[in-house]
Amino acid sequence: MSNNNLSNKVAVVTGGADGIGEGIARTLWARGARVIIADIQEEKGEALAGELGVNASFALLDVTDPSSWERLVTELESSPGRLDILVNNAGGGGFGNLDQLTIEEWRKIMALNMDSVFLGCKAASALLQADAGGSIINISSTNANRAWPMFSGYCAAKAGMTMFSKCVAQHFLETNAKVRCNTVHPGPIETPNFRRLSAAEGAEQLMADWQKNNPFTEIGTVEDIGEVVAFLASNEARYVNASEFVAAGGTLL
Numbered sequence: 001m002s003n004n005n006l007s008n009k010v011a012v013v014t015g016g017a018d019g020i021g022e023g024i025a026r027t028l029w030a031r032g033a034r035v036i037i038a039d040i041q042e043e044k045g046e047a048l049a050g051e052l053g054v055n056a057s058f059a060l061l062d063v064t065d066p067s068s069w070e071r072l073v074t075e076l077e078s079s080p081g082r083l084d085i086l087v088n089n090a091g092g093g094g095f096g097n098l099d100q101l102t103i104e105e106w107r108k109i110m111a112l113n114m115d116s117v118f119l120g121c122k123a124a125s126a127l128l129q130a131d132a133g134g135s136i137i138n139i140s141s142t143n144a145n146r147a148w149p150m151f152s153g154y155c156a157a158k159a160g161m162t163m164f165s166k167c168v169a170q171h172f173l174e175t176n177a178k179v180r181c182n183t184v185h186p187g188p189i190e191t192p193n194f195r196r197l198s199a200a201e202g203a204e205q206l207m208a209d210w211q212k213n214n215p216f217t218e219i220g221t222v223e224d225i226g227e228v229v230a231f232l233a234s235n236e237a238r239y240v241n242a243s244e245f246v247a248a249g250g251t252l253l
């Protein structure tokens with residue numbers, strides 16, 4: 001695969017200022033894409049865009065807020081006037097089984113992981129269809145594929161957004177829109193959120209259980225996910241649609 005296989009493509013990466021999103025933004029940029037880092041963390045996002053320089057910019061976006069998406073799309077319409085790749089990456093969740101999780105926490109998890117993907121796909125749909133077609137990549141999780149009661153809300157949200165992504169793919173097929181939609185399911189990846197969760201109260205036992213069940217699996221890097229996303233964003237993946245790409249070092253075995 002050529003190293004510049006994304007040149008002339010415009011990409012939005014939500015949650016692109018840090019963690020997996022930063023890894024994705026850097027990888028797409030390195031392949032020649034013009035990258036818009038869309039995040040609520042203005043300082044970090046601006047700093048990353050400044051470091052990358054030409055072909056990178058920051059846009060303030062709260063993925064849970066419809067008006068924030070509308071603003072971003074209006075900006076994109078005026079410049080650069082196109083969108084080829086949308087990576088709905090911003091997401092996350094905390095602990096909580098059925099007894100522990102409150103309705104407020106549940107709604108927050110749904111907003112961050114499900115509303116975000118719905119709003120992003122809907123807002124960007126017309127722009128993605130406008131030129132030669134596009135690629136939506138939604139960052140799910142292995143928690144969409146395997147139940148983990150301590151992450152009940154997060155598992156539910158990631159499973160929901162995974163199925164929604166397939167519906168989006170089929171919608172674009174039915175309307176001949178030439179927009180593909182796939183999900184990426186990372187296993188444990190070293191990021192600020194992963195470090196926060198691992199340091200939280202009660203996490204030690206969870207990590208020990210995870211290690212016991214996955215003795216051969218190492219913790220992945222943000223670049224591991226960036227590479228998968230770069231492939232799905234490229235023309236080389238033109239026949240890959242509505243699929244779940246597990247990048248988890250064998251965690252689901």
Ligand SMILES: NC(=O)c1ccc[n+]([C@@H]2O[C@H](COP(=O)([O-])OP(=O)(O)OC[C@H]3O[C@@H](n4cnc5c(N)ncnc54)[C@H](O)[C@@H]3O)[C@@H](O)[C@H]2O)c1
Nearest residue numbers: 015018019020040062063090091092141188189191192193
């Ligand atoms: N780290 C892991 O082990 C892991 C595993 C599987 C899936 N994931 C998924 O990968 C994605 C990224 O996870 P991460 O670990 O890098 O998270 P992180 O918390 O380390 O980084 C998330 C980024 O999203 C931004 N963000 C948070 N809320 C936002 C909002 N409302 N609007 C816009 N931006 C927002 C943050 O500012 C940050 O830059 C998430 O969807 C997560 O569920 C992570």
